[in-house]
Amino acid sequence: MAGQDxxxxxxVVRKVLAEDHADxxxxxxxxxxxxxxxxxxxxxxxxxxxxxxxxxRATHRNGYRSRRWDTRAGxxxxxxxxxxxxxxxxxxxxxxxxxxxxxxxxxxxAYVCGVSTRRVDQLVESLGLRVSRSEVSRICRGLDEQVQAxxxxxxxxxxxxxxxxxxVEKVRDGGRVAPKCVVIAHAVHETGRREIIxxxxxxxxxxxxxxxxxxxxxARGLVGVQLAISDAHPGLKAALAQVLGTPWQRxxxxxxRDCLGHARRDQHGLLAALIRPIFRAENGDQARERLxxxxxxxxxxxPKVARMLEQAEEDILAFYPFPAQHWAKxxxxxxxxxxxREIGRRTDVVGIFPDDQSLIRLVxxxxxxxxxxxxxxxxxxxxxxxxxxxxGARQNNRFDARxxxxxxxDSTGAPARRRGARLPTLAS
Numbered sequence: 551m552a553g554q555d556x557x558x559x560x561x562v563v564r565k566v567l568a569e570d571h572a573d574x575x576x577x578x579x580x581x582x583x584x585x586x587x588x589x590x591x592x593x594x595x596x597x598x599x600x601x602x603x604x605x606x607r608a609t610h611r612n613g614y615r616s617r618r619w620d621t622r623a624g625x626x627x628x629x630x631x632x633x634x635x636x637x638x639x640x641x642x643x644x645x646x647x648x649x650x651x652x653x654x655x656x657x658x659x660a661y662v663c664g665v666s667t668r669r670v671d672q673l674v675e676s677l678g679l680r681v682s683r684s685e686v687s688r689i690c691r692g693l694d695e696q697v698q699a700x701x702x703x704x705x706x707x708x709x710x711x712x713x714x715x716x717x718v719e720k721v722r723d724g725g726r727v728a729p730k731c732v733v734i735a736h737a738v739h740e741t742g743r744r745e746i747i748x749x750x751x752x753x754x755x756x757x758x759x760x761x762x763x764x765x766x767x768x769a770r771g772l773v774g775v776q777l778a779i780s781d782a783h784p785g786l787k788a789a790l791a792q793v794l795g796t797p798w799q800r801x802x803x804x805x806x807r808d809c810l811g812h813a814r815r816d817q818h819g820l821l822a823a824l825i826r827p828i829f830r831a832e833n834g835d836q837a838r839e840r841l842x843x844x845x846x847x848x849x850x851x852x853p854k855v856a857r858m859l860e861q862a863e864e865d866i867l868a869f870y871p872f873p874a875q876h877w878a879k880x881x882x883x884x885x886x887x888x889x890x891r892e893i894g895r896r897t898d899v900v901g902i903f904p905d906d907q908s909l910i911r912l913v914x915x916x917x918x919x920x921x922x923x924x925x926x927x928x929x930x931x932x933x934x935x936x937x938x939x940x941x942g943a944r945q946n947n948r949f950d951a952r953x954x955x956x957x958x959x960d961s962t963g964a965p966a967r968r969r970g971a972r973l974p975t976l977a978s
Contacts, residue, residue: 761792
């Protein structure tokens with residue numbers, strides 16, 4: 551048998567070398583896969599080609615069918631054996647051929663990383679494969695099943711803290727480019743894990759749009775929200791009160807930014823020094839005292855900022871009734887800011903999205919990756935084994951800094967909770 555294989559290989563080599571401009575590698579690959587298919591079919595049939603074994607034979611060969619196979623060695627026309635009974639598909643191709651599987655993986659990953667379809671098309675061509683731009687878009691649509699499952703999954707358990715934010719992106723709509731809002735809901739589960747629980751794309755940040763978005767979350771099982779944190783988006787506060795009936799915490803970072811926008815640049819340092827201590831008080835009463843003192847000092851020089859502080863008092867201090875070790879994370883939408891930066895880094899490459907679904911597809915895949923990060927990884931150098939740690943867990947490992955944002959805990963640390971502990975309620 552070894553001698554026959556050696557003769558067959560020598561014949562292939564002589565034939566290839568005898569032809570003008572022959573591709574030795576491609577012809578060699580063609581011969582190898584042909585021999586592999588014949589061996590697999592012989593095992594299925596129970597007899598070699600041309601062998602007579604009527605007592606042991608399971609079926610018979612029934613000709614061949616052609617199939618194009620794109621490889622790094624070039625395009626190969628395969629002759630796949632057919633059977634009279636049953637079917638045969640080469641193992642090296644699998645249901646989707648390996649070269650195509652690899653191509654799909656590369657294209658989808660490139661898309662998720664923010665590479666436009668035009669650039670993905672150029673990348674594929676540089677690999678010696680032929681895929682049109684429309685084909686790249688079709689492959690990217692293969693992500694839609696994962697996106698649909700992610701956006702429609704049921705929400706189990708209680709989510710005491712809900713962060714909501716929006717980001718504007720450019721999308722083609724009806725022959726024009728329109729700004730559209732990507733709204734993202736990020737929540738903390740009662741077990742302590744962070745999770746992006748929902749996202750959508752809308753025309754504008756109206757109360758009706760927010761109401762529909764929040765009702766969708768409730769329909770999927772969102773319960774137990776004790777505090778909602780967001781910027782002062784138009785209509786969002788009213789929608790939260792109507793749908794969830796939960797207290798609202800205005801993002802203190804955005805609020806301070808708004809206040810600085812009403813002051814001269816040379817006043818920013820003094821203004822920030824007056825406002826920031828309000829959010830770092832030891833308790834709510836001390837915070838209100840500091841707010842009153844800041845208003846009194848600002849009445850003369852910055853009366854508009856003073857009025858803003860007075861009017862926003864309840865909204866910017868809503869986090870104080872909750873456990874002190876959670877304050878640093880609850881007073882702003884910073885837990886969402888890193889994710890928003892990731893979205894911006896990818897969407898900046900795309901520029902203008904062809905439709906809403908393409909934008910949802912990209913943001914959803916990023917959200918899936920973010921949730922996988924929050925689910926946790928293997929223990930690293932003695933650090934905490936997972937970002938799915940209990941609220942208030944201590945951050946001691948210097949190698950775990952990247953995961954620090956994955957827990958609701960004060961930067962100074964607090965005693966770790968026992969396994970399975972629940973979040974304190976408002977009464978605690």
